[in-house]
Amino acid sequence: MDLFSPRLTQPINLLPYDGEVNYYGEVIALEQAEHYFSALLKLLAWQCDQAMIFGKLIETKRKVAWYADTLNGQAFEYTYSNITKRSLPFPDELLALKNLVEVETGEQYNACLANLYHNGEEGMAWHSDGEKDLKEQGAIASLSFGAERKFAFKHKQTKEVVALPLRSGSLLVMKGITQKHWLHRLPPTKKVHTPRINLTFRAIVNDRLR
């Protein structure tokens, strides 16, 4: 393995047991990653995320946009944080990135949740992506643009933590039994003052296509 190359020749599994988190390094060169960052910032339909927690509607500062394949021109619906969200069709820029990620990882995706963190004060709390609409043990591919942020995994029983920095243009894939055994989060930090965009490509199996 060439440790000096930002892009790894072979992805490495970061988890010691109970799952697979493959880190590919920077699969998109810096200049191109900067181009994508600006394009996605402008192009995606960013909205505050909503969650229903103990019957209360909460809005996040972090923004999200949600895209998916359509079937007969109809959008997917996807439920997480107790709220049902309707997807938009993939714009070309995002389709190009979905293709790239599919080629890199050898997996197929039909949906993408985009996250925009304006600065280090915004993050995402410990969770696992085990919603019932997701394909069971399906791969989730995470592509990062903009500010470098720390990303962490914590085992649900042993509490062991594994963390790594996610740089602009880097690709990370969670698969297998990872979501069952590990939580992940994007910790908030006072050290980062610039925005980051993260795309998570997912495979949805949803027989409630509308």
Ligand SMILES: O=C(O)CCC(=O)C(=O)O
């Ligand atoms: O921003 C990230 O890197 C992670 C996002 C995430 O975990 C999610 O969208 O479920």
Ligand SMILES: [Fe+2]
């Ligand atoms: Fe997640």
